[in-house]
Amino acid sequence: MPTPKVLVVASSHDRMGSTDHRTGVWLEELATPYYALLDGGADVTLASIKGGPIPWDPRSLPAEAGVGPGEEPEEQQDDVPASVQRFLADERATSLAQDTPALARVDADAFDAIFLPGGHGVMWDAADDEALARIVGSLFDWGKVVAAVCHGPAGLVRATRQDGRPIVEGLRVSGFTNTEEEAAGLTAVVPFLLEDRLRELGGRFERGPDFQPFAVRDGTLITGQNPQSSDLVASQLLEAVRGAS
Numbered sequence: 001m002p003t004p005k006v007l008v009v010a011s012s013h014d015r016m017g018s019t020d021h022r023t024g025v026w027l028e029e030l031a032t033p034y035y036a037l038l039d040g041g042a043d044v045t046l047a048s049i050k051g052g053p054i055p056w057d058p059r060s061l062p063a064e065a066g067v068g069p070g071e072e073p074e075e076q077q078d079d080v081p082a083s084v085q086r087f088l089a090d091e092r093a094t095s096l097a098q099d100t101p102a103l104a105r106v107d108a109d110a111f112d113a114i115f116l117p118g119g120h121g122v123m124w125d126a127a128d129d130e131a132l133a134r135i136v137g138s139l140f141d142w143g144k145v146v147a148a149v150c151h152g153p154a155g156l157v158r159a160t161r162q163d164g165r166p167i168v169e170g171l172r173v174s175g176f177t178n179t180e181e182e183a184a185g186l187t188a189v190v191p192f193l194l195e196d197r198l199r200e201l202g203g204r205f206e207r208g209p210d211f212q213p214f215a216v217r218d219g220t221l222i223t224g225q226n227p228q229s230s231d232l233v234a235s236q237l238l239e240a241v242r243g244a245s
Contacts, residue, residue, distance in 0.1 A: 003043050004241035007111040008034065009103055009132060009155070010048045011121030014055035017189050024055030026119035028080070028227045029149050031087035033115055036234035042241060045111070049125045049132065051102030057119045060084070060227075083230075104131040113241045114139055118150030118176065118227070123190050126155035133158035140167045140220065145240045149215075149224035149233045150176050156223075157197050169202035172218040174225045180210050 010030060016023045037044050048054050062080045087093050108114070114136060116126065126132055136159035140146050146167070148155060153175035159167045175194045181187050199205050207225055208214030215224035215232035222240060224233035 003041060004112045005043045005045070005110060006037050006113045006115055006237070006241060007106065007108060008044060008046050008115045008117065009126070010046065010054045010097075010100065010117060011119055011124075011126055012048045012050035012052070012055065013121035013123075013125040016120060016186070017124065017191070019189065022055070022058050023120040024057045025060075025117050025121060026150060026227050027056050027060040027084050027087065029060075029117035029119065029152065029230050030054075031083035031093075032081060032230035033117070033147075033149070033234035033237060034093065035083050035086060036231070036238055037115075037241075040238040040242070042238065045106070046096045046100050047103050047106050048100040049103055049129050051100055051105070052098075054097045054100055055121060057121070060119070062088070103129070103135070106135075108135040108139060111139070111144070113145035113147065113237060115233075115237060116148035116152035116155040117230075118148070118152040118154075120151060120186065120190065122151045122154045123192070123194070126152075127157055127191070129155070130158070133160070137161060137167060143220060145220045145222065145237060147222035147233055147237045147240075148175070149230050150226050151194060153198060153223050154194055157201060166201040166203075167221070168198055171203060171221050172206055172216045173198050173203035173221065174206050174214060174216050174223045174229075176226055177207050177210065180226060183210060 010025045014024045178195045213228045215229045217236045222236045
């Protein structure tokens with residue numbers, strides 16, 4: 001069986017809208033699938049919207065991670081998943097995350113799947129990126145696996161099929177819910193509510209309880225609701241790419 005190749009595309013956006021609060025990628029949502037795929041025998045490539053270092057949402061980092069020079073401290077986690085600790089201790093992974101290729105320069109044809117981790121940064125750049133929309137739409141049309149978790153499905157909202165219809169139209173889909181956004185206190189900060197947008201595009205939105213694991217697979221489209229769903233999405237993604245290889 002050939003080795004499945006998965007492209008992971010991260011946000012490059014590091015600020016919460018017009019506020020001074022830092023954001024970026026929620027590290028659990030990248031680290032958990034990253035290791036599930038690697039440990040499952042997949043070949044994983046990290047890329048980002050603009051290229052260069054991937055910004056991590058400081059709230060997804062362990063408290064001892066600290067902050068950069070001249071930056072204000074943000075609320076951080078006292079207890080983070082093992083995948084996050086593993087990633088931060090992994091010199092190869094952290095080196096790759098510090099020097100990612102820009103998505104527009106990546107040959108997407110070479111991959112069997114694309115995965116979009118979340119974090120609020122996605123809502124500002126991936127949601128409106130033409131290269132990402134084109135790549136996601138093309139991979140979907142070719143029958144390849146498209147997966148995303150939490151706010152990651154914001155990277156699907158501009159993607160269309162060859163006939164111009166949104167790729168989520170008529171399909172079961174999940175993502176960070178309105179009530180979870182409200183619980184996070186960011187309803188008035190984000191440019192749109194992800195649940196509402198996916199419904200407007202014709203997605204058959206499904207969800208579980210707030211901040212509990214929930215993921216759905218509809219054909220080659222796999223989406224998860226929140227950070228806690230990262231492992232479920234990873235398992236379904238690995239199963240899907242194994243089946244397609």
